[in-house]
Amino acid sequence: QHAALTIDPAFRIAEVDPRLFGSFVEHMGRCVYTGIFEPGHATADDEGFRGDVAELVRELAPPILRYPGGNFVSGYNWEDGIGPRESRPRTLDLAWRSYETNQVGVDEFTKWARRMGSEPMMAVNLGTRGIDAARNLVEYANHPGGSYWSDLRRRNGTSEPHGIALWCLGNEMDGPWQLGHKTAAEYARLAAETARAMRRVDPSIELVACGSSHQRMPTFGDWEATVLRETYDLVDYVSLHGYYEQRGDDRGSFLASGVNMDRFIESVIATCDHVRGAGQHRKRVNLAFDEWNVWYLGKFAGEENLDWSERPRLIEDQYSVVDAVVVGSLLISLLRHADRVKIACLAQLVNVIAPIRSEPDGPAWRQTTFHPYALTSRHGRGSVLRVEPTGPTYETSWMGEVPVVDATAVHDEETGTVTVFAVNRDQHEPVALDIDLRSLPNLTTGEHTALFDDDPDATNTAAQPDRVTPTRLADVKATEGTITAVLPALSWNMLRFD
Ligand code: AHR
16 A cells, blocks of 8 residues: 655644644543652652652653643632642542642642643633632732732732633633533523633733533534634634543444544634634634544443542543544644644643553553654654545545545755654555655665554553563664655554654
């Protein structure tokens, strides 16, 4: 089988916003407690954060980290998480039926995120709370001093403002499961007025309005249009959330998840631009895909009525080689839309549907999905190029006819490096990918790294943390301006030319 694509720096889609490679820390399950934070762990630092997990987070280097939820934020009182730790209340987290000890709050999280090299992306509670709590949190976090909340921050040990630049106006407010769920019109009004108040405290902040919780929501499309008609000039981004899983034994459809993500993104762009046109607005609202991943949601059914407990084991999905290939292909879809998707967050960072796993009092390790995410984040910087792959297709019950090979390319103008990211969705056969590099004659040799395995269901575990890792294949060389790389069956690939 043969596929082909052309690299030409003239066909530039857009510069990649590094925030495309963000992640998400929610007070859910063991993401925070015994995930990033575990005082008493052998590797814990003075603040109680795990050193072994921090090392893996630094390796991933997510430029932004969304916090503190998720469904959690819709019942969260941020004031419970500030001040002396011993006087913080133990509260009920109604989203995940957990006891919340509030030992990590906005101050600790923001400082930890910065130590990781990440910027916080803070969500405010528009479920049980609203304008007042949101504007107070912006004052606490971003106002220099001389007011009640900013002086309280200073007394709590943070003299300089946190300077949090990016804020989410609630979370999944269209979902009936959400505490304080709202109709589109109710949410639109609240989001608009909250945005105004938050901006009066700090005019420099950027704001994300809630889009639909997923594209199968009955209100998808109408929700975005209603919200944007009310908030268009007040917000910078609208959010998208998308989780993917294999249903039954239909692996072919699962491997086509990126095709579904492409269509989802393109639908939301269409709605944003419709509101822009109809409202005669100048600016463009861009997209924040601030929750995405593979999540075996089917397995989660029934976990809703758990007994109350602290840091329960929730949705600790163990990812396989196939899942990693799908994560790699979702990253290709995000990159391809770099002109409009400026922010994306792999949900979540540790333990809860996460690239990093950790055990209490035990080790931390990289899941299979860690690898395509880390490598795409590290090398997917520069300008995304339109590469127009051609090649074989196959039929799926979910997405119809889809290409066997999906690919994109990023050109780093400073170093001259071109990186091609490609997946081969054929489960049994390799595909030879011809890469036309005639417009860049200096690029003659490429490094080929691929993630694949004889056992597509193989996973990494505490006992075998490196069972699945990327393989460096033989370098590929150009003949008359074309390079042919053989993509193994069911694989994610990265080809770097410099
Ligand atoms: O990431 C897990 C959950 O998925 C989040 O809390 C929620 O926003 C989404 O439904």
